[in-house]
Amino acid sequence: MMDNRVGINDLIRQACRHEPGALGRLLESYRHYLKLLARTGIDASLQGKADPSDLVQETFLKAHQYFGQFRGRSEAELIVWLWRILARNLADLTRRYYRTESRRASRERSLEQLLDTSSQTLNHLLADAAGAPHVSVQRRELSVVLANALAELSGEHREVIILRSLEERAWPEVARRMERSIGAVRMLWVRALKRLRPLIENQL
């Protein structure tokens, strides 16, 4: 449960100082975020053939256990750290899944890509220069805000946003995955976008 009253940086600090319960509260506030990562990650690497909640569980467990190793101080660093843990767990999952086929170079490459977060990280940290305001210290990272907002949408609305705007699939594919017509999913998309806006604003 996100505790907005205690700023996220304070919570990180508390957790680093081993204040009881702080770590639990801190990591809990990334539940939606990790679910989103797990979902999109599994879609990318395993064609959705695994249950995201196991992956989230494993990631939480590791994050709990190894929080002592986390050397950063800001949320930005924390989510990248969480992401790395998840990416590694996902790679393990993928490896196990493809155990017999692991020699196929193309799959190896996609594992590498998943693990090679260094270049991605740079990409993703460089927000467009124009109009990126100096975010106040207590604000959450945008991706976490997005994940939390998505969690409050209905299942279908969330699904279409993930498929179209996050995973950037073409409309025919979105339609096929959601088992509806193209027209229908496009409308769902518009409605979802409208619903999303106040949910985002609520958190900022």
Place this chain on the structure above:
Amino acid sequence: MNERSVSAVNREARLAEILDAYLAAQENGAAPDMDEFLACYPDLAGELQECLASLTFIRRARKLAVAGAPHEGEPARGVLGDFRILREIGKGGMGVVYEAEQLSLCRRVALKVLPFAATMNPRHLQRFHNEARAAACLHHPHIVPVYFVGCERGVHFYAMQFIDGQSLEGFLRRLHDTAATAATLVAAPVRNRDQLRPLSVAPDAMTVVDSRAKATTPAVPQDAAYFRQVAEWGIAAAEALEHAHSLGIVHRDIKPGNLLIDAVGRLWVTDFGLARTVNDSRLTLTGDLLGTLRYMSPEQALAKHGLVDHRTDIYSLGATLYELLTLRPAIDGLDREEVLKKIAFEEAAGARQLNRAVPVELETIVSKAMSKEPAERYATAKEMAEDLRRFLDHKPIRARRLSLLQRMRKWAQRNTAVIWTAAAFLMLAAAVLAAGGLWHVLQIQATLAEVRQREREIRQHLYAQDIMVAWQALREGEQERIRGLLDRHVPEAGQEDLRGFEWYYLQRRSRGLLHEAARVTAHEGGAYCVTYSPDGRTLASAGKDAVIRFWDARTLHPRGELHSGQGEVNEVAFTPDGKSLASAGDDRTVWLWDLPTARQRAILRPKGCRDELSTLAISPDGKVLAAGGKDGGIWSWDLASGKLQAARNPGGGWIFYLTFAPDSRLLAIANHDGRGVLLDPITLRERGQFQHPHGPMHCVAFSHDNRTLAAGSARGGRILLWDLTERVQRIDLSGHESSATRSLSFSPDDTLLVSGGDDWRVRLWDVRSGDLRASIQGHAGRVWSTAFAPDGEGVASAGQDGDVKLWHVHGDDRRTIRVASAAEKEVAVDWVTFAPDGQTLFTRTTNGEPGCWNTLSGRRAALAPACRLVTVAGDDKRDLRVQVLSDAAAQVYRHARPISAVAISPDGERVAFADDSPTVWLWEVGAGQPRELSRLSGVCKCLAFAPDGRTIAVAAAARVLLLDIVQGQSLAVLSGHSKVVLSIAFSPDGRLLATSGREDNTVRIWELPSGRERYCLWKHRTMVHAVAFSPDGRTLASGTKAGEVILWDVAGGQELMRLEDHGGEILTLAFSPNGKILAAGGHGTDAKSAEVTLWYGDEARPDLGL
């Protein structure tokens, strides 16, 4: 559909189209101005704005919200400080390289970005900056200048001149990849000799195909012009290296990938001095490490830090030239181990063996540069450049080809497998004798010894490396890797056993806390409850099939069963004498069983019970039996008489669970309401409440010491712990992922809590910190019940899959002992030592108190085996006490001045101490007065006896003196520390000494008896007050003021791992005699408590067969 909704549908369809069009335009970089855009659709403007706001947000937030394979060619965009990224140039071992524009100067640069900073140690970062800064002051025509080193938004990078060209690695790869025939490697005809350098073998020339030639020979370069080009490159690189070496900078990572050729054919050396940072932080992936390893000099590859100097670059340059000449790496192999062995042992074949066209001189030069012994290489890069220049000018080179003896040595080294057999050796010796005499035989013997030594060093080095990697893997949660790494070092017959404490500790850590020991399919339809008999030898379980079954608590062999006709049995409980059992059933009854006769002895019917009885419990004193029902009712019977003594329904709905406090004075109820109540067991009157805010409460448990109450809920999987004395909620454990926690049970020592939940998992929690220690999928269904064995070694679980399972709880890998605590002043443990059998640990505190502890249990030892302990007592620190702990007698001596350091000899007969004059004295215990040994030049904070008891090492300010105790004469003086020496330790064989110094935060290892400093270990963050060698002398432990213990590999001077579990300052360290336990003593988390932390390696507990 009515009008309105039709138009709504149309609206939305239009919106979708417009938005898609907008997004498409944005992709192409032609995004229209927002206001203008909105103005085009006045009727939709409001909704468009909403949607666009969401889309914009998604676009910004998307970057870190999606974990997917990146789209091909997704460029990095944006600005990093003064630099705008243009495109990615390539990926190297140390991160990614981008082409960028420096905005302030409008010039093109190359940006090299380090992998994300959060994974790097602040010290590494500091080192990176230092090295980059050092590299930045290199100005040479063949060195790529570094312009800027910085950090922007957590990303560390440096900017250097952009070189438009390719690296020699790329060049070599193209030579391999192109279907190059010998002919294609003929450079384009040279028109002007003076322009040889720029024109020949320019990268593009490689693609010219000479159609007249046929591909008959393997593609190796044969053209003289090519070899001259290689020599020119070698000169350029060597001159660059010479410049750097003259400024004290060693590159350490010379390889084709770090040599760039620009568009006009000029060679540049890049990435100076940064290899050290990278290799240390282990940021490279395995493949890349191999790529670098191939070009590493032997001293570098074997991590002999003290021996690595500028000549390592000469070796690497030689290896690079070798590959350019032969198109094959000088040393290659499939994995790290193979490559390392080759680097240490095998001489690369001469270049001409792989390519006959290579000029003899070049082969000689490259060979010399690649000598295994640094002393045999070129002494400076300049000399190498000069020899290459002589080759180009057709003058005789200085390097000599090897003599017969040298070649034989190298042949011997290359063919060690052959020489091992005595017969072969004899043959060789005979041949050599015939040829040249005894001296040569001795040389060969020396070689053999050398080779054996080398082999040992390699094994040790590989061991140390694997320990480091395994430690890293443990920290990153990759337990599976550890096993493989550790198994490699299980010695085979005849091999030396290199395993030390670190190996055993990792072995134990890799096993995890909980693992399945046995399982049995117990109850069809679901096993609802499992409980241990009071003596811990039997397990009882029951479930849907209403048969109560008994099992051996260790093996799960069936021991008997009772058929109850209760429909389903929801809970069973033993009486404290173990002779009776009670079962609660769906038929609203409690059956009492007499176990010895296996018969039912009574049926209790709860008055007014309208639904199944879901739970029951028997008080620890055996007097009360309580049961709870689905209808919310609670009943209490006097067990002896069988009389119902109270009945009550608190109105909170279904009673899921009830349990007695250890003192039998309270009954805790977990019910549907989530409002937990505490009742008097006999009257059932309410005595207290506790609330679980997350919905129905399914389980509750008291700790055995009656200080904590734990309760688990149905929603959000939360487990709450209350402190019963303070009556406050202490910890909130995020338990079973969003699902109900069904059962809780404390370990007998209350350090662990086991829980089972609807998510099929069994979890183990640390009660003090709330950390999740283990989480295993327990059953193929809900875990209905869990119980801790009375001996704390096991856990039993029962699940919806009908199984009963036994889990082994591995003893903790560490333990903390609170030795003493003082209300007013500070106290710490300042000495720990193990008894010879390792079962007892002796401690001494700063206020002179001795202590004796059982190593395994951590409790005070009942008997104190004979051990002589020396303490300095008295507030004025002038009393010396030597006591044998098994009896109270003590030998006392009162000195004239305060004593600053003291040590007792290994045989306990002598004590050496230093006073503040400063003088060092020797006292034969109990035999009169101490004898002055020597005056000191500075304050003595520590001293130690050598293992043979004949010398002592005494600190005198920043120096250490080795004194002979008979004469008091000084045998050696070790100087190197900058300030006072804080601790001293001898290695078990007496050949090494470890010391730590204040304020330089270093530990130094010295060789005895020469007194030469071998290593300086500098990675401590604070003062080191304690050092200790492991019994095999191969590992050194250092303990710091910050409570860290660092384990070092003595042979290579590298850090193996770091233990950060001790609460406060560490003042003393000791290994157990079998090397499998490490003890650290000092302060606890606050200075007023004295604590000892023990770390246990595998097999430290022989009696448990672990």
